[in-house]
Amino acid sequence: MLERIDFGARVAEFDRIVSSFGANNGMMNGLDNSFTDEGFSEFVNNNSIILNEMNNGEMALEPITLVVDVFEDQNDGNASNGLSLRDAIIIAHRDPARQYIIQLAAGTYNLTIEGREDFRFQEQVGSPAETEGVEGDDGQEEEQEETVDENQEETVDEGENGGGDSGGENQDDTDNGNGDNGNGEEEAAPDSVLGLFDNTVLRTGDLDINTRVTIVGEDPSNTIIDASALGDRIFDVKDGGLLTIENVTLQNGLTQGTFAEGGPVEQSLEPDSFSGGAIRILQNGLLIVNNSVIKNNLSGWDGVTSPANVNGGAIANLLGTVQINNSIIRNNQSEVNGGGIFNNGAMTINNSAIIGNEANVRTFYVDQVEGGGGIWHSGGSLTILNTTIAQNRALLAGFKAVNPTNPNNDAFAGGGAILIDLVNEGGPGEVIIVNSTIVDNDAELGSGILSNGDLEGILIRNSIVARNTGSPDIEGFFGVNSSSNLVGNGNGLIVNGVNGNIAGGINNPVDPLLGTFDGAGFYPLLEGSPAINTGNNTFIEQVSIFEEVLRDQRGLTRIVNGNVDIGSFEFGADNVEPENIAPPLENANTIVPVNTNNGIGQAFFSFFNF
Structure with missing residues (x-):
């Protein structure tokens, strides 16, 4: 209530x-x-x-708790016709001093209200009627002008010139503005044209988060937020926003370019406008994902706009902070980099699964590797603990060269699981991977992990990187302190017997002896696996200092028979009831097509034979 x-x-x-x-x-x-x-x-x-x-x-x-009681998308900013998810977020924006907890019952919440796109139009259209001091999408107050139809009465009875959409829309009893012009929520005004001079921001119907909002569902298997009818991402976490997602599935988000070159209006884009198919986190924003599923989202490219704006099929973290716990990121796609996740902020992934994502690279910079089927990291910090990253791939498909300077137009798709680029993109940064399993990924360079960066900035410990296809499991630069790992083909970068590593070569790869992929997102170790009892206890203890009991990806007690196992799974730990298990994957052996009804993206195919 x-x-x-x-x-x-x-x-x-x-x-x-x-x-x-x-x-x-x-x-x-x-x-x-x-x-x-x-x-x-x-x-x-x-x-x-x-x-x-x-x-x-x-x-x-x-905290104030808001209970959503309608599944349809509404944006009147109140509960008079029932409280929708969008209404609840609009209400939460009005009081930034409080935390708002938004409760969702089991069901599918379809986002359908299409609004204004993240474009900045450079040419005036129509006759202006001035509005003043409206805060634009970039969070900065700016002078804007608005074109109003001659027959439309301009009122501000209900409109709020808040930190997002323009005030001054028609909010009379006719409700031509499609709802409340709240602190960041989008609505279309069909009889008016916004845009008039420089820097006017037009936006779509994603849900902006400027304050502290926690969204809690019943279970990710039955509480779903679906954006297939929206044509936009689902959440946009702004500067200073804090969004927590618990027990929810986010699906069918889409970011894309839709304009060709030329035409009566010249378009320019906000940086990373097409990044983050499900969620985008801007600088100083914070996202926490607990026990949730983010699936079938697409960060698409129109073939015209800068491909630098297209990253992160599910999540794009742009100088923000992200924590992902006990969750699954699966079957997402980016048409440039980071099929599942793009990160250049601070990110921690714990007890989770990054499964079946794809960087389907349609553009490239010559002599620069693109890709990152599961994750593309380009600066900042990335910590991965007790996590499985599997069945992801990075590939070139229908690419076109960007600013080619080399007549050979060399193009590479790399990092089937993870592409780390601390040179071309983000500069200084660090990556720490502990007790994780990285298998069955595919790319033509670094099928497991491709690293382009500081030797000391990349640290892998107690982890399995094996059975990846198309190229060696690891390629690039790796810190000399990477220790106690099992690497199928170490490619001479991680050497067998050095620092406790178990590593093979191209002709004699090490088999980790893994069981069948489990619907909860992990691979069990089989009896006799060389990963059993060969890890280093110190490494898992260092990154689990806040845990009273060391646990594996399933939530079962770690360290059986004296030594921790390598990878995310602890063999013989079945004596304890599981805790913090990620939600199961339905149709675990099938890669489901992403939402591609826009005609831009290519659907996933059954590339892997599980």
Whole structure:
């Protein structure tokens, strides 16, 4: 049930406390129960000391729980016709001092309200009617002008000039604006044309997160947010936004370019406009994913716009912070880099599975490797613990050279599981992979891991990298301190017997002896596997300092018979009931096509024979 705030009572209490501080209480004169949501947000932001007094000395306000009770997409910003997911997020944006918990019952929540695209139009269209001080999609207040139909009355009765969409839309009883112009949610105004001079932002119907929002479902198998009818990504976490996803499936998000060169309007794009098929995290944003599934999302390329804007089929972390726990990222696709995930911020992946994703590279920079079927990391930090990365691939398909300087137009798709590029893209960074299993991936360079970066910035410990196809399991540069790993074909980079590593070569690869891929996202070790009891306990303890009990990917107790096993699975640990198991993969032996009804992406095919 939505908590209703008595603004008049808040104002009276505010004036009382201001007086007790000896301050001028006239700042709130004239405000009553009609005190606007925008005004209250400013009040909350600017008066934390006074609010502390109002909340009995507790700085943190109690979270507000919003229970979504309709599955259809609505954006009127209230619960009069039922509370939709979009409504709940609009409401959450009005009070940045609080955390909002949005509860979803079992069912499919279809996002359908198409709005304005992340384009900046450079040419004026129509006759302008000025609006002032509207905060654009980049979070900066800017002067914008709006074209209004002659027969359309421009009102701001319900519109809020908040941190996202333009205010000043028609919000009269006719509801021509398709809903509330809240702090970041998108809505279309069919009788008006936004855009007029430089830097005007037009946006689509993804769900912007500018405040602290936690979305909790019943179970990822039955609580689904679907964007197949939206034609956009699902969530866009802005600067300062904090989004937590728990027990939910996110599917069929899509970012794409739709305009050809030329035409009456010249388009330019926000950086990384097409990145993050399901979720994009901007600088200073924070995303936490717990016990959830992100599947069948696409970051698409139109063949015209800069391919640098197209990364991360499921998640694109652009200088933000991301934690992924006990979750599955599967069957996502990028048409440039990072089939599952793109990262150049801070990212931790724990007890999870990155399965069946594809970087289907349609463009390349000459003499530079593109790809990263599971993950493309280009700066910042990446820590992977107790995780399986399998059945991903990086390939060239219908590519076109970008700024070719080499007449040979050499092009490579690399990093079937992970492509680490700390040279061409992000500069300094670090990658730490501990007790993880990286198998059955495919690429023409570095079928498991391809590394282009600082020797000291890449550290792999207690991990299996084997059975990958198309090229050696590892290629590139690896830190000399990588230790206690099992590498099928070490390619001379990780050497058998050095630092406790077990490594083979091109003619004698080491078989890790793995069982059948499990629906929960892991490969069991078979009896007699060389990975059993050959890890180093120190490494798992170093990265699990906050865990009272060391556990494997399934949540079972680690270290049986004295030594930890190499990889994400602990052999013989079945004596304890599983905890924190990632949700099972339905149709675990099938790669499901991503949403490609736009005609740009190519569907996944049954490439692997499971």
